[in-house]
Amino acid sequence: MTVMRSFAALLLAALMPLAAMAQYLETTTHFAPRGMPGTDSLVVLVPEGLSDVSLPGWGAETTAQVNRALQAAEFDGSARQRVEILAPAGLPYERLITLGVGNPGELERPVAEEIGAALSVHINGTRAKVIELNASLISDAGDNSRLSAAIAHGVDLRNYRFDQLKSQPDARPAQTYHWVVSSVGDAQRQYNMLRAVAEGVFTARELTNLPGSNGYPAAFAEYALQTLAPLGVEVTILGPEEVLEAGMGSLYGVSQGSQHKAHLLIAHWRGSDDQPIALVGKGNTFDTGGYDLKTTSSILLMQGDKSGGAAVVGAVKALAGQQAAVNVVGVVPLSQNSISGEAILPGDVLRAGDGTTIEIGSTDAEGRLILADGIWYARDRYNPSVIVDIATLTGAKTTALGTDYSAIFSDYPELVDSMKLAGQMTDELVWQLPLGPYRGIIDSRIADIQNTGSPGAQAGAVFLQHFAADTPWLHIDMASQALLSSARGIHPAGGTGHGVRLLTEWVKIYAGVQ
Structure with a gap:
């Protein structure tokens, strides 16, 4: 197991002792005749x-x-x-x-x-x-x-x-x-x-709720390590230098303008000897938009941009806590999209881990940049039977479906059907949107592809599909479902932990262990 701890990550532990972080509830529950x-x-x-x-x-x-x-x-x-x-x-x-x-x-x-x-x-x-x-x-x-x-x-x-x-x-x-x-x-x-x-949901809520200056990439990774390792999950954390050495320039580029550089978190629960199921979650720990700066009040909610990664950590924790007979690997690319003299510029070109060159049509379309390397890493290092990625990716998804449904994209009907079933079981509902044909949707004049296109939700999905290559793949866009301004239903105000229940049930359905 490779574990890299930075001094910065320990600041989170100093702010919130690990014993306190693990204590999510004060209520107790008993069953008796x-x-x-x-x-x-x-x-x-x-x-x-x-x-x-x-x-x-x-x-x-x-x-x-x-x-x-x-x-x-x-x-x-x-x-x-x-x-x-x-x-x-x-x-x-x-x-x-x-x-x-x-x-x-x-x-x-x-x-x-x-x-x-x-x-x-x-x-x-x-x-x-x-x-x-x-x-x-x-x-x-x-x-x-x-x-x-x-x-x-x-x-x-x-x-x-x-x-x-x-x-x-x-x-x-x-x-x-x-x-x-x-x-x-x-x-x-x-x-x-x-x-x-519930413990997985609480972990995802905790990570989502952390402000940008507390839940930066190294701190997120350290939190995940502390909560997952005691359950027998194999945790690997790649620091910025290791991200660069692996060739993941797309992930590294998003964070290069921040003092908090890119990390990659890998959490592997080996509950069976089957070919692994890969979950990849967007872990952009705060999103200013970069030089395509967010100028509305939405920037106040951008600690929630790491909620896809939080959902993956929470789902792995839930499956490990259940001792589920599944082989699942969670990959969370971690970044902080900030502005400085070193930040990427609109029009720059990055090279992803698979060698693809990417023109930056917008620095605010950063989620797909980090997911690209996360998906490639999962595919290249773990040879999974399937890849599912989850992210707060596009405002276009919210325009299309609102907040009651996540959008899903896939060319694999069995993945779509099983994800719909998991959504019905957990009330984390999903609705399939088309992948195409949208010819030339992410074509670039100067690079292999670009990170923008129209329609927006489809452009993000088509971009990510490129990095899944021939591995069965499904993309979940959960934009606007990470945070609530006021309590509703099973959720208090703040981070919802959306995606944990969906992914937990889906993994078991797909693996045939329901």
């Missing part, structure tokens, strides 16, 4: 179609009060319905909450997660500390475990906080969630798998 003493709040999961809601041990007075309240609120157990009863008669709880789960056999995982997220928001607005969540009204054992784990996962995802840079951070949610389920072992197993995904 029965309740526990000291509970102050009871949450009952209620399927649709029940004529009366009642649990063993409830007296007639309790049952009557609860069902009278539910009737008044027109509660019928539909998914997402919630009714709270304070000081329920005959019960030792401050509050009782009924939570509708609809038809348990038909309730999809993303909806269950959103139910959990909404519950956590409600609980955080109360003084509840110990919450029992009773799933005994869900009679099917498989649904009982599956939905309990998914709702608990939604609670976790919403309760993440990025507060390391605050001198006096607000108190984090710190409740104990005690689940009463029909099969403790099965529910715990499913939750553990989802908790590994």
